[in-house]
Amino acid sequence: MSASVAERPTTDGTENEPTKTGPEAVREGAFGNARSLSCRECGTEVELGPHYACPECFGPLEVAYDFPAITREEIEAGPRNIWRYKALLPVPADIEQSPNTEPGFTRLLKADNLGRELGIANLWVKDDSTNPTNSFKDRVVACALSAATELHAKVFACPSTGNLANAVAAAGARAGIKTVVFIPSNLEKPKQVNSAVYTDSLVAVDGNYDDVNKLAQEIAAEEEGWAFVNVNVRPFYAEGSKTLGYEIAEQLGWRLPDQVVIPVASGSQLTKVHKAFQELIKLGLVEEKPYRIFGAQATGCSPVATAYKAGVDAIRPVKPDTIAKSLAIGNPADGIYVLDICRETGGAVEDVTDEEVREGILLLARSEGVFTETAGGTTVACTRKLVEAGLLDTSLETVIINTGMGLKTLDAVSDLVGPAATIAPSYDAFAATGLSS
Amino acid sequence: MSASVAERPTTDGTENEPTKTGPEAVREGAFGNARSLSCRECGTEVELGPHYACPECFGPLEVAYDFPAITREEIEAGPRNIWRYKALLPVPADIEQSPNTEPGFTRLLKADNLGRELGIANLWVKDDSTNPTNSFKDRVVACALSAATELHAKVFACPSTGNLANAVAAAGARAGIKTVVFIPSNLEKPKQVNSAVYTDSLVAVDGNYDDVNKLAQEIAAEEEGWAFVNVNVRPFYAEGSKTLGYEIAEQLGWRLPDQVVIPVASGSQLTKVHKAFQELIKLGLVEEKPYRIFGAQATGCSPVATAYKAGVDAIRPVKPDTIAKSLAIGNPADGIYVLDICRETGGAVEDVTDEEVREGILLLARSEGVFTETAGGTTVACTRKLVEAGLLDTSLETVIINTGMGLKTLDAVSDLVGPAATIAPSYDAFAATGLSS
Structure with missing residues (x-):
């Protein structure tokens, strides 16, 4: 690759500026099976490089591929991290030789306790809080x-x-x-x-x-x-989120779930899980079937949910005011695509108050032993609200994604929980608490 | 099992007390291939149950097994958590059906950067900080x-x-x-x-x-x-630590490392990694070879290192005073077995100051992107000291175990690190920092 530039229609009113990397040649196979960067809006394809906006229409670029035939067995024989899917990512075939944090292949937990609480018959939690930096x-x-x-x-x-x-x-x-x-x-x-x-x-x-x-x-x-x-x-970068979708399908036994609930910040993750499901279908790795994708936001930063509920396509930027700071993007770049996907698949976009976010954190911790951050609390609480509204079908297999861990947002719940009792160090003192059998 | 009692020679001077669980019968196969509880001191075997001290000599009981023949392939076909080793643990064959946190099969990271810093040619970090509760x-x-x-x-x-x-x-x-x-x-x-x-x-x-x-x-x-x-x-409970040893061997390609450095609190983990290696050899799952096991303590609670260095067998209890609180057991129950194992295998037990613990945390974070708690800082710092003392052979394949994550002991390093600069939001302000290429 020669030194290259790209322009971007920034969403925040700053001037478009070219960006550049070094002048060195890019080696053969540097991006694996990726073919080009393709504009989501007009389909223009540009050379793989540090570009992020279409030179024709300023639409967002995403990676396009020429995928080879690939089997479940080939994937299963790979490492127990995201590189098992390297053939489906813009990375070289020898990616495992480069030092990296080896993320992914996190737990997919059958969440029967939480399912009972929410009234969902067949519920799973994809727990990304156990990634290298949680x-x-x-x-x-x-x-x-x-x-x-x-x-x-x-x-x-x-x-x-x-x-x-x-x-x-x-x-x-x-x-x-x-x-x-x-x-x-x-x-x-x-x-x-x-x-x-x-x-x-x-x-x-x-x-x-x-x-x-x-x-x-x-x-x-x-x-x-x-x-x-x-x-x-x-x-x-954004392509990495596809691995969440791949893993969910593989961990379910190479099957797509019926419903997925995903938190929405920029919206990128939700669009990439959808892209992953579509790719798996096209590659014949899973059977084609209908599925619904739901988005979850905190009310204090819910531009996508607001547009969804209003039935409009335009997303009106907001000034975030919520404890769910990892979701606090007031002008989400992929918001319009989230709307498209949730509408097309028969899903929805919901939002919940900070109080409900906190309750969601505690509900997940106490039912499944998973301590999530505010984003995960948002997802759990939105799932509950979607059930109550009849938008989520409680008879269908459902996966909710937990994107991060609770120690990072400890303040969100630190006033809500604590010791049931403080006692002297004696059996009699303990017996008096009523906690003995 | 009928209601049962056990007595224990407590290490802290309290009276021995019987303990009991319910009177219900225990189902066939409840403990898998475990045969009995066997006294580490006198070999007396007692029925599997809630017992922890030998009825004959008060020595500690540990689980004894009648292992079936088992192959690498059978293990590799298991789930990506500790239950892939269920045949080697005191758990039933249907353990995966019971809701549990599905821990284990954490990353074994090739740590070339840290190896260069420490002068060890072939170094790995077994990173248990990515377990469900870290x-x-x-x-x-x-x-x-x-x-x-x-x-x-x-x-x-x-x-x-x-x-x-x-x-x-x-x-x-x-x-x-x-x-x-x-x-x-x-x-x-x-x-x-x-x-x-x-x-x-x-x-x-x-x-x-x-x-x-x-x-x-x-x-x-x-x-x-x-x-x-x-x-x-x-x-x-203690048997669970064997899975660390099994995973290290499997992740190395069914091979034992030459050297392992393990933090010592009660000492149980170190003895169980050794037990795991011995079991793998006996089962023919790895080739028999010599290996050295090293223990790591914080100087403020280093009764085992003190005994090791003094060349004595008796461990003198101490009152802990160290930032490495997860290692702060002043009277370690398995300390004498740690001494035996480290001496027999040609290892050693080392200890480091709190200052060195902090440096160890930062060294691991900056070289490998792994943020460990104080116990891990202790292990890294002890490894460095063992190299400097010539006790650890820098030409041999070495694994250090990281047992927990840094967010839990943030205070240990919060005064040591911070922003390199605080600037106005402008390119010129940034350029003035000297951080631009």
Whole structure:
């Protein structure tokens, strides 16, 4: 690849800026079976590289492939992480040789207790909280890291307020690439520490997340050789979320579920799970069948749910105000595609209050022993609301995705739970609590 | 099984007390291929049940088996969690049908960056921080839960200050069994929350961990049907740590490593990894070869390292004073067996200061993108010290075990790391930091 540029219609009003990586040639097979970057809107195909917007219509680019024939057995013989699906990702065939965090193949838990609570007969939880840095972001970052490496990027970077920062800093450390992570300077100390342990290039920016994001775009345009995972290598990055869909199908015994409930921030994850299901059908790896996809948002940042409920196509940006900070994207880039998919498949987009988010966290912890962050609480609570509204069919096999872990958002529930009793260290004191058989 | 009692020579000076579970019969095959409980000291065998001390000599009981022939292929065809080794554990053949947290089969990471830092040519990190509640305790608790279920226990309980409490509360919630977790009342609020999310029967005890532990023994003696994971079902519980050894060997391609470095609290984990290696050799699943096992302690609680270095067999209890709280057992029950194993295999037991523990945490995070808790920092730092002392052979294949995750002990490093710069949200401000290429 020669030095290349891309333009992007930013959603936040900043100027479009070209971005570039180094001038070195890209090796044969660098992106596996990926053929090109293809515009979601007009279908224009451009060369694989650090581009993220269509040169014709400014639509978002996503990776297009020429898939070879592939069997279940070939996939099952692969490693117990996302690279078992490497033939379906924009990564080289020798990806396992490059140091990475080896994310994925997380638990798919049969959730009979939660199912009983929600009135769903056949419920599963796909638990991505057990990824290397405890969120699904390890999947997308692993794909972005591969692209950054193949494009000879010198710096691996992101703007973030949490999970993404952790995942980028950890993956960069392991890969031995210079990593620069940008965060708002008012971020809580524990969240800073959780990224700063991995990198000495954490940069605090005086401003909110939008300011940090704009700065990242500026830097991507100015600096040679920077790969911002969620800016100029975003098409590669986003493909990592497909592995959630692949794993759900494989772990169900190569079968698609009837219904899936997925949290919506930018909306990328939901669209990629759908893409994964479609690919599996096309490749003959699962039987074609109808399935419904549902989106989950927090009411304090629910532009997609609002549009869904209003029956409109346009998504009106909002200023987020919710405890579900990992979902707090007020102007979601893939929101319109989420609407399309949920409508086409017969799903819906729901939203819940912060109070319901907290209840959702506790419900999942107490029924299934899974401590989720606020995003997961949102998904559980939306599932309950979808059942109550009759939008989710309780007789159908349903999977909900837990994208992150509770220790990262401990404050959300710390006032709700605590000791049932505080006692002196004696059996008599214990017996007096009423907790003895 | 009829109602049964067991006596235990407690290590903390409390009276021996009998413990009991319910009177119901135990089903055929409840403990898989386990034959009996066998005394480590005198070899006396007793019936499988809630016993933990030899009726003859008060020595510790451990599970003995009549193993069937088993092949690598049979194991590899099993689930991607510890139950792939169910034939080698005291659990029933249908264990996967019982709701449990499905722990294990965590990453074995090739750690070339850390290897370069430590001067070890061929280094691996077995990363148990990605277990369901983010520590190796999920393994042992899953085995204890099976025993509790098969013994018809009504309550699943433990005394703990951290990782064990999380694992017990989560596993109990998922299994739908009443769970009571005892903690010191002065435990930090975040650690309380991390257990209280799963259970409404968290009991705070005014006293230190020793007081809590004594109370647990009293309750186990008084109450019918309580299974305390680390008291009356301890022999079953402890077997779960064998899976760490099995996984290391399988993930290396059915080969034992040359050297393993393991943190030592009670010492149980180290003895069980050794037991696992011996079983794999006896079953013909790996080739017999010499290997060295090393123990790692924090200097502020290093009774085993002290005995090792003094060349004595007796372990003198200490009062713990270290940031490595998950290793802070002053009178380790399996300490003498750790000494035996480390001496017999040509290993050693080392200890490091709290400052070195902190450095170990950062070294692992920055070299491999793995954020460990203080126990892991201890192991990394001890490995470095063992290299410097010439006790660890840097030319041999070496595995270090990371038993838990850094978010649980954030305070240990929160003063050491932070932003490299705090800037205004502009490219010029960024360029002035010197972080641009």
